[in-house]
Amino acid sequence: DTLILLPTAAGIAPLRDTPAEDLETFRARSLELLCPAGHAGVPQISLPLATLDGCPLGLSAIAPRGKDEMLLAFARKMMAA
Numbered sequence: 759d760t761l762i763l764l765p766t767a768a769g770i771a772p773l774r775d776t777p778a779e780d781l782e783t784f785r786a787r788s789l790e791l792l793c794p795a796g797h798a799g800v801p802q803i804s805l806p807l808a809t810l811d812g813c814p815l816g817l818s819a820i821a822p823r824g825k826d827e828m829l830l831a832f833a834r835k836m837m838a839a
Contacts (some may be wrong), residue, residue: 759821759828764791766804766816791818801826803833 768787772780795802800823804816817836821829 759825761829761832762820764818764820766818767791770810770813770815795820799823801829803829805833805836807836 802820806814808815
């Protein structure tokens with residue numbers, strides 16, 4: 759069984775005063791990372807594994823359909839490390 763690992767979002771969360779055009783770009787780039795698992799009906803989990811400039815960065819793991827327990831076991835191992 760294989761997991762797909764990818765960033766949870768396109769970067770750190772934008773600041774409140776970020777121009778609308780930049781917010782839309784961030785949103786669109788993040789949706790490209792967030793939506794595939796949901797559309798495919800497969801489990802995905804996001805793990806807060808790093809920081810950048812004091813802000814959390816997540817790593818997403820996507821498992822095959824029906825492999826929820828495998829995904830959760832992976833998440834437990836990663837968070838315990």
